[in-house]
Amino acid sequence: MKQFTSVADVPNVSNLIEDVLRIKGTQDREFGKHKNLTMLFFNPSLRTRMSTQKAAQNLGMDVSVLDSGQGWKLETEPGAIMNGDAQEHICDAIKVMSSYTDVLAVRSFPTLTDKEADYNETLLKAVIASSQVPVLSLESATRHPLQSLTDMATIVESGIRKPKIAVTWAPHPKCLPQAVVNSFLEWSAFLDADVWLTHPPGYELDAPFTQHATVTHNQLEALEDADFVYCKNWSSVTHYGQRLEGYDDWMVDTMKMSRTKQGKFMHCLPVRRNVVATDAVIDSSIVYEQAANRVWAAQAVLQQLLKA
Ligand code: CP
Numbered sequence: 162m163k164q165f166t167s168v169a170d171v172p173n174v175s176n177l178i179e180d181v182l183r184i185k186g187t188q189d190r191e192f193g194k195h196k197n198l199t200m201l202f203f204n205p206s207l208r209t210r211m212s213t214q215k216a217a218q219n220l221g222m223d224v225s226v227l228d229s230g231q232g233w234k235l236e237t238e239p240g241a242i243m244n245g246d247a248q249e250h251i252c253d254a255i256k257v258m259s260s261y262t263d264v265l266a267v268r269s270f271p272t273l274t275d276k277e278a279d280y281n282e283t284l285l286k287a288v289i290a291s292s293q294v295p296v297l298s299l300e301s302a303t304r305h306p307l308q309s310l311t312d313m314a315t316i317v318e319s320g321i322r323k324p325k326i327a328v329t330w331a332p333h334p335k336c337l338p339q340a341v342v343n344s345f346l347e348w349s350a351f352l353d354a355d356v357w358l359t360h361p362p363g364y365e366l367d368a369p370f371t372q373h374a375t376v377t378h379n380q381l382e383a384l385e386d387a388d389f390v391y392c393k394n395w396s397s398v399t400h401y402g403q404r405l406e407g408y409d410d411w412m413v414d415t416m417k418m419s420r421t422k423q424g425k426f427m428h429c430l431p432v433r434r435n436v437v438a439t440d441a442v443i444d445s446s447i448v449y450e451q452a453a454n455r456v457w458a459a460q461a462v463l464q465q466l467l468k469a
Pocket residue numbers: 205206207208209210300308429430431
């Protein structure tokens with residue numbers, strides 16, 4: 162695998178999911194010995210940062226971590242006249258960084274104001290264009306492939322055959338990206354699963370992401386007999402990046418979960434308790450198992466990238 166930025170980069174999705182579960186709990190410190198992983202963050206992260214670092218260490222890799230914006234600001238605009246705050250252009254920084262490392266990982270978020278730039282993945286493409294080594298996405302403007310690989314492995318690990326998966330929008334006080342849900346829908350098309358997507362009017366996703374799902378504005382219809390409830394907020398695509406008023410009653414609670422087939426509640430975390438879902442739902446969920454699986458997904462991907 163030459164890069165890992167979306168499911169389209171993966172030659173065999175089922176094999177990669179199996180890899181995640183096969184290597185779970187293992188280390189191979191010889192595999193990545195004398196190799197370096199560099200992680201560049203344009204946005205904060207707890208799970209992606211720690212799990213990818215742990216995965217690299219399990220393979221014996223050294224890890225370098227840089228946070229852009231904390232005293233070191235990168236210009237990302239092509240052709241920019243750099244007379245502002247940014248000291249260095251991303252094209253120069255990435256060329257230099259990739260000469261020091263074996264895998265370059267980058268976490269960026271969407272602007273949520275410029276849909277064209279976000280959906281063109283301008284920043285990620287700039288990184289790929291300047292990197293001399295494989296690029297690993299730690300979440301981009303429109304996708305979060307490491308999260309989705311983890312989610313698929315967690316679902317397969319449950320052993321439930323042909324599951325019904327209800328992907329539901331939930332309320333949130335801030336405008337959030339569409340990356341997690343976009344990516345989940347792309348990856349879940351490779352599972353033998355019945356995928357439903359439910360959200361209030363105005364929260365439609367871009368059509369290419371929803372083509373394999375049954376879409377409804379009726380949350381209870383989607384949750385009915387579901388084996389998994391995948392819950393996530395995202396901001397509007399049609400009113401790009403906006404938070405539409407209302408819909409607080411879309412929070413997932415035990416009454417809604419009782420409509421499922423003893424459904425397992427999933428969320429990528431971080432989660433706003435008693436806004437997105439109630440304490441009772443989160444406390445009886447599989448979100449911590451899901452988060453723990455982030456290590457094994459990252460480890461499987463790093464192994465593939467080091468083989469490239
Ligand atoms: N789920 C996830 O990507 O979490 P972080 O933002 O903490 O990395």
